[in-house]
Each structure stands twice: as C-alpha cells, then as structure tokens.
Amino acid sequence: MNLPNWISIFRILCIPLFIGTLAYYSPDQDHLRLVALAVFLIAVISDAVDGYIARTRHLKTRLGSFIDPLADKLLLTSSFICLAVAHNIPPAFRLPLWVPILFISRDVILVIGAALVHIVTGDLKIAPSPLGKLTTFFQMATVIMVLLQGRPALSVCYLAAFFTIVSGFEYLLKGSRLLSANGTNHQGARVA
Secondary structure: OOHHHHHHHHHHHHHHHHHHHHHOOOHHHOHHHHHHHHHHHHHHHHHHHHHHHHHHOOOOOHHHHHHHHHHHHHHHHHHHHHHHHOOOOOHHHOOOOHHHHHHHHHHHHHHHHHHHHHHHHOOOOOOOOHHHHHHHHHHHHHHHHHHOOOOOHHHHHHHHHHHHHHHHHHHHHHHHHHHHHHHHHHHHHHHO
16 A cells, blocks of 8 residues: 555545535534535545655556545545535535436446446556546536535536536447457457
C-alpha cells in the first residue's frame, strides 16, 4: 500500500461523515451543510492529490487503478442519492430524482461492461478518458453548487448529465471494440 492508495481509502472514509452531516442537516442547523461541503471539498482535493502523487512519483499500482475510481464513484453516488432524496433539504436545493438515476445507471452499465470485457478478454486496464474526467468534474461541480445553494446548480447539473451520457457511450464503444477485436482474434485462431 502506497500513499496514493491510502489517500483513496481516506476519501472512502469521508463518505459516512458526509452522509451523516446531510442526514442531520436542517435549515436551523445550516452549519451542517457547510460541514458537508467542507468534507466533500476535502475528498475532491484528495482525489487530485493522490492522482498527482501517483503520476509524479511513479506510484501507479493495479490496486490504485481500481480503488481510486471506486472511491470517486462511492463518493459521488452517495452524494447524489442524499441530495436527491433527503427530505430535510429544502426542495429548491434538492437534486431532481432523475440525476442519481442517470448517473448511477451509467456507472452500473459501465461496471457490467467492464466485467464482461474482463471475462471475455482476460484483462482489463482501467483508464479514464478525457470525457470521463470531464464528466467527473461536472458531477463534482454539481454537488458543490447544490451544497453552496447556488442558483446555477441546475445548469451545471445539465452539463453533468450531458457529459455523463456522452462519456457513457464513449466507454461502451471502446468496450464493444475490445470485444469485437477479441472475437475476431479467437475466430482467426480457430480457422488457422
């Protein structure tokens, strides 16, 4: 276990604190919204820090390539669910229900696709695309804007939804190419 992996684990450990602050939030205890925002920002910054350390110090590991995106997905998924279904959050600042449905559905489809690629090809290298990174950026920005109770939160949310759909199709296309290439290689091997 190296430092970037420990930072990813720290990010996962931030999730219960984030959920807890939102669970106990009420308009008369508005400081809890700010605590949730601080926890989320620390988690986001830790994501950038662990990536920077892994790249610059050549500490990329197979475990890190799995645990880093897992930490991101767990943090974002719990955030979207809390901010969409928590009844103690004022409706004007609650995420529409379609937001977690869209974002989580994409991730579930990608995980199933990744498992299928791994089963068929025997290998899977997890590497985020620029569109995937942009999607994560806008998803994180959506959570931050909602916690700031900013008026452009819905606009940022629509951008996140757009990039979620586009990057989802990009990953599906890459996965289908890998599966097609593997199928062609196996058919050629049988014929020869």
